[in-house]
Amino acid sequence: MEALPANNLFFFMLTIKSRSHEYTVESFESLKAALAATDRSRAHYLIDKAIGCHYGHVIADYSEASRTVVVDATEENKSFENLAPVFIGLLQLGLKRDGVLVVIGGGVLQDIGCFIASVLSRGLCWELIPTTLLAQADSCIGSKSSINIGAYKNQIGTFYPPHRVLLTPEVLTTLPPDEIRSGLGEVIKLQLIKSQADFDELMADLSRFDQSNQASILTKWIARSMAVKRPYIEADEYDRGARNLLNYGHTFGHAYESATQYGIPHGIAVILGILTATFLSARLGLIPESHYLELKQKLSPWHRPYGAILQNADRSVIFEAIKHDKKNIGEAVNCILTRGPGSMEKMRVDFTGQIQPAINQFIAKEMNA
């Protein structure tokens, strides 16, 4: 993959090791080609309702309606309580342990599909065609599922990667701009984790990002994102050590999503979370303030106007969400902070003395743009 041919950006393949099985990521020039490559004779399909708008005809040609369950990709449907009809629907259509569940959609469908595949018959074969930039560049590998229950967000889940990931840049062409920016949030995060040089190269590409070069720039950075993520998930699939660093921006980002009733797209909330973590890192003396100010300026086009929206969010909901983040143990909050690109660190930070005042200042002053 490192030897990605410059003239043929759409084709690459990589293999990823997992505790449960090894799997491949392959790219295809079209959704039709990806669908044709799935294990169609054994397939049942779980499809995001929204993907039908643009690609219904292609999907219909390459899947069986009698073996398809369509799901509306909402946060409410990503709940334990609402999964029962999806499980039952697939069982009624005859999905058994020798079947393959083909999941077509973005992050919510991936969460639902991953969870179902991991517990149906104690683990089914599943294939994933991710249809958002965020899913293609980030979540499709190292697959975790996150399911809500009652008032508790993402408390239920499994580690169970697809047996095969089929990527195609075609589906990115019809995404709305905020979906692209949301995916770029995770791409930015991964390159900041990698190094200053990689982050600078990404920013240079994004500064000339337009309709004409979108496909090639995105495809390049999807591959580069996977190259950053792969060693972390292979070394620490269950997220108990090194992989924690990939949560950079997430403790704060999740809280911002939660306090805005998921009004901020996930990856954009991650950008705001990265800025918060960097602001906090500067306050704690880990980096010079200039580093934060530079990052703030560079990331500004990629989160506007959501930063301003944060100012209207209920601050107490943000604080509660951080305190109850499932990654926290005890009173202090585990944060991924930064000593600069390529140098992230997990630290326990005092909630009342440090985090609360930093967030108050960040939202009130820094996002006042």
Added chain:
Amino acid sequence: MEALPANNLFFFMLTIKSRSHEYTVESFESLKAALAATDRSRAHYLIDKAIGCHYGHVIADYSEASRTVVVDATEENKSFENLAPVFIGLLQLGLKRDGVLVVIGGGVLQDIGCFIASVLSRGLCWELIPTTLLAQADSCIGSKSSINIGAYKNQIGTFYPPHRVLLTPEVLTTLPPDEIRSGLGEVIKLQLIKSQADFDELMADLSRFDQSNQASILTKWIARSMAVKRPYIEADEYDRGARNLLNYGHTFGHAYESATQYGIPHGIAVILGILTATFLSARLGLIPESHYLELKQKLSPWHRPYGAILQNADRSVIFEAIKHDKKNIGEAVNCILTRGPGSMEKMRVDFTGQIQPAINQFIAKEMNA
């Protein structure tokens, strides 16, 4: 464990390897001693309502009511739909990823506890105090969970053994006789899988089984059952090959349970399933009929009067259950058949031509006792 001291039957310890973690099985002389050994400072408790009748005071002394959820161990509660309140109850009481779920109960509690522990925070630490003979001798190791959904039985589940199993013979003293016989069903199955000599030794012990020697005989055969099961689950935890043999008697047994609305205790249905598989093996010429007749006579005290109850069961429900067993792929049925004790074999058997007439004859004539 092989060197179990004859005068100190209640104490042994073994270690079992699993894909997700290694775990120990330890025995304690009383429930109080087992409870005292759990990780009490981090524990939340999931307790079978029935266990409270006999041991409520001990459990109350060694657990925190404010961290306890009590579950009625019914087949209905072992369903995906009815798990949501249990999950939410535990979350409301503050169970987080650094907690330990201590599960006290029989098979149903183990299924519920295992499933919850495997998906809460993507895998919690859990400890199991099995309170039935069946759970102690068989299901507590190699832990799989089986959860019902809608009209589908055991279609959802996970492989996720406890981090520690704490056994005590004390809880066996208050079990009703059918619960003891049900546990013996799996003990008998395991010794038939092992060898003729082991099975004969078990039968000799059971022929002198009474109130005075029950504890020592059961403790001996719990240890011996684990010794048979351990190599299968260590070599094939996910039940894709060799471990299939442990399903001896289960395809038919599950169907009998299902057709009697779980009116036959599981292990007793397994005994009836073993007899069916042996009857079928004789019809297919794998063993002489005399072998079946001998087994039928020896096992008779351990299933009566449930064999006769089978005659009133709806035969079509039995047949449907076998055809829809999740282990089957295609038209033929995967059965574990026998060439005699110590020699089990997985075979594909024609449903209409072989299985259906064998079951008809078995139930109508052989169980007419």
